[in-house]
């Protein structure tokens with residue numbers, strides 16, 4: 001037998017065993033054998049997720065200095081710091097797949113990598129901060145709760161902790177919206193306007209419809225995703241409609257209707273042309289976000305240099321004491 005045929009057979013065997021492990025619900029760990037496609041898909045998903053956490057600090061970070069009370073400022077500071085932690089945590093998870101974090105970050109800074117399109121929208125008023133917590137973190141929880149059952153161990157474990165923090169993010173946002181909705185007419189109008197602007201982009205966070213999502217089938221087979229984009233979006237809509245009603249806010253969708261049979265709230269048509277234009281870089285703040293990340297990276301150069309100098313010094317000391 002030709003040697004390359006043997007190697008190919010061995011790969012087919014390993015793939016069968018890999019898929020059997022996933023079917024048994026076992027988690028795949030970094031040192032386990034995995035198909036190249038699986039590794040690549042996970043690096044793509046995890047790095048996009050980490051980038052989203054990091055870029056996601058910008059729209060709200062913009063309001064830290066303008067938070068209306070000390071309590072709100074402390075909450076917002078804690079939330080934005082949590083998002084930084086989520087990003088670092090997921091970059092670490094991605095590194096276990098054999099990719100260098102510096103490389104991932106350079107892809108973000110050059111604009112080659114994608115991140116969640118929701119963060120390319122501006123935060124125009126204070127109410128946006130509440131609505132982001134309620135809707136954007138709310139949508140993120142639906143996605144991330146599903147990812148906590150993903151087949152790749154480091155990703156799934158990262159999600160468990162992250163989801164706990166996301167729950168706090170959502171609650172503080174919903175609480176802020178409830179207070180504004182019960183406030184003066186101006187406050188109520190401000191929060192309703194923010195809901196009107198964020199509702200549709202939040203629905204787009206789940207990604208294209210199943211029919212237009214080329215990666216979905218493979219990701220489902222390998223247990224990276226457990227539910228389709230449309231299923232998760234439906235779950236989010238069902239939860240949120242009731243929450244909006246409870247605080248007297250209206251979701252900007254005249255076609256929203258309750259299906260008595262399934263219990264689902266059906267939503268109107270999503271404007272996918274808007275989604276694709278934001279993904280391709282033409283959203284309201286794409287350029288601003290990338291410029292802010294690049295400026296932060298450049299301003300942090302001295303920290304990276306100092307850290308490297310420190311490591312070199314420590315290594316020198318270790319060598320001297322070993323001699």
Ligand SMILES: [Fe+2]
Nearest residue numbers: 053082083086
């Ligand atoms: Fe987060």
Ligand SMILES: [Fe+2]
Nearest residue numbers: 083137166169
């Ligand atoms: Fe969050």
